[in-house]
Amino acid sequence: MPRRYDPDRRRRLIDAAIRVVGRDGIAGLSHRAVAAEADVPLGSTTYHFATLEELMVAALRQSNENFGRVLAERLPKDGQGDLAADLAGALGVWLGGDRTGVELEYELYLAALRRPALRPVAAEWTEDATALLARRTDPVTARALLALLDGICLQVLLTGGSYDEEYARAALARLIP
Amino acid sequence: MPRRYDPDRRRRLIDAAIRVVGRDGIAGLSHRAVAAEADVPLGSTTYHFATLEELMVAALRQSNENFGRVLAERLPKDGQGDLAADLAGALGVWLGGDRTGVELEYELYLAALRRPALRPVAAEWTEDATALLARRTDPVTARALLALLDGICLQVLLTGGSYDEEYARAALARLIP
DNA sequence: ATCCCATGTGTACGAGCGTACACAACGCTT
DNA sequence: AAGCGTTGTGTACGCTCGTACACATGGGAT
Numbered sequence: 260m261p262r263r264y265d266p267d268r269r270r271r272l273i274d275a276a277i278r279v280v281g282r283d284g285i286a287g288l289s290h291r292a293v294a295a296e297a298d299v300p301l302g303s304t305t306y307h308f309a310t311l312e313e314l315m316v317a318a319l320r321q322s323n324e325n326f327g328r329v330l331a332e333r334l335p336k337d338g339q340g341d342l343a344a345d346l347a348g349a350l351g352v353w354l355g356g357d358r359t360g361v362e363l364e365y366e367l368y369l370a371a372l373r374r375p376a377l378r379p380v381a382a383e384w385t386e387d388a389t390a391l392l393a394r395r396t397d398p399v400t401a402r403a404l405l406a407l408l409d410g411i412c413l414q415v416l417l418t419g420g421s422y423d424e425e426y427a428r429a430a431l432a433r434l435i436p
Numbered sequence: 437m438p439r440r441y442d443p444d445r446r447r448r449l450i451d452a453a454i455r456v457v458g459r460d461g462i463a464g465l466s467h468r469a470v471a472a473e474a475d476v477p478l479g480s481t482t483y484h485f486a487t488l489e490e491l492m493v494a495a496l497r498q499s500n501e502n503f504g505r506v507l508a509e510r511l512p513k514d515g516q517g518d519l520a521a522d523l524a525g526a527l528g529v530w531l532g533g534d535r536t537g538v539e540l541e542y543e544l545y546l547a548a549l550r551r552p553a554l555r556p557v558a559a560e561w562t563e564d565a566t567a568l569l570a571r572r573t574d575p576v577t578a579r580a581l582l583a584l585l586d587g588i589c590l591q592v593l594l595t596g597g598s599y600d601e602e603y604a605r606a607a608l609a610r611l612i613p
Numbered sequence: 614a615t616c617c618c619a620t621g622t623g624t625a626c627g628a629g630c631g632t633a634c635a636c637a638a639c640g641c642t643t
Numbered sequence: 644a645a646g647c648g649t650t651g652t653g654t655a656c657g658c659t660c661g662t663a664c665a666c667a668t669g670g671g672a673t
Binding site: 289290291302305309310311 | 631632
């Protein structure tokens with residue numbers, strides 16, 4: 260059997276897990292599915308991640324990093340423009356084209372509702388995101404903005420409705436003192 | 437075999453499904469689990485609800501009705517008090533004691549993210565709730581308030597943090613023109 | 614009274630799952 | 644170079660699941 264001693268087998272497994280969740284949702288996440296997606300034997304996934312929750316934790320953490328990087332790009336510290344407009348624009352980009360990515364990230368994020376093991380990672384995300392927003396406003400407002408962003412995004416995704424950027428901008432603007 | 441011709445077998449199955457989701461989460465929802473919980477044979481659940489999604493749709497709809505009833509009680513039309521305070525208070529009651537109920541309702545609600553069949557029901561809920569809030573403010577503000585409520589509630593539930601009612605009241609108040 | 618069909622019941626099948634475990638291979642320490 | 648522990652591999656067991664299907668039953672239309 261070739262491919263022994265794979266140096267970053269863990270990372271490849273995490274990437275595969277993210278692809279599986281993106282395609283079939285968390286309901287389709289299994290050791291076997293990840294093994295097939297990463298093209299490794301079943302035993303390898305159970306060795307590196309004894310529990311599916313461990314795999315989810317790792318996937319959510321990596322997913323958060325991706326999300327944070329994009330948010331940081333779209334929210335320069337020295338931006339003197341309208342913060343509400345910037346945020347509404349970022350949301351528009353996320354929800355604009357293919358929603359697979361956002362759905363994936365939200366599904367992992369929301370999984371924390373029933374899986375205490377994921378909660379610290381979810382808390383990490385909100386803290387990091389708040390810190391990012393706090394570069395342009397005070398921390399309390401940042402938290403509120405993040406909550407409203409979550410709520411708006413969620414309503415669009417859950418109801419299958421379309422995203423109204425101008426409405427979002429106006430609502431966000433009201434939160435900024 | 438006794439108990440033939442059960443007049444409201446459907447309702448009993450839905451109630452059982454809600455109890456199952458409340459106890460074990462959507463991941464634990466199965467025809468067999470519902471059958472055991474409702475004390476009916478397996479074939480009966482598959483007869484009334486061919487798909488688990490059908491069962492979820494029915495459960496979410498009933499769950500929404502419960503939620504809406506509570507919200508209507510705590511939000512009298514003739515209330516001349518502080519709307520933001522009322523909403524923050526309602527959230528406090530929900531998140532105060534046993535969170536099992538809220539977690540159950542949110543889990544079903546959030547399931548719409550990956551299950552298009554649930555989206556119309558989720559959309560129904562946001563419309564009904566918006567209409568309820570619109571008795572005390574304008575429709576646009578009502579929608580924004582609902583989104584912020586969702587966001588705050590979600591952050592508390594996902595991160596496992598505690599609920600700060602005064603913070604919520606202040607944030608909600610900013611949305612009211 | 615008779616018949617039909619919605620409703621209820623029991624059982625079986627095949628698939629997918631987590632888990633466990635024995636064994637193989639290889640780097641690292643000594 | 645020898646031994647050991649980490650990493651990788653293959654297989655098998657027992658469980659739960661959705662689904663299908665044949666049969667039972669009784670209410671309601673005729």
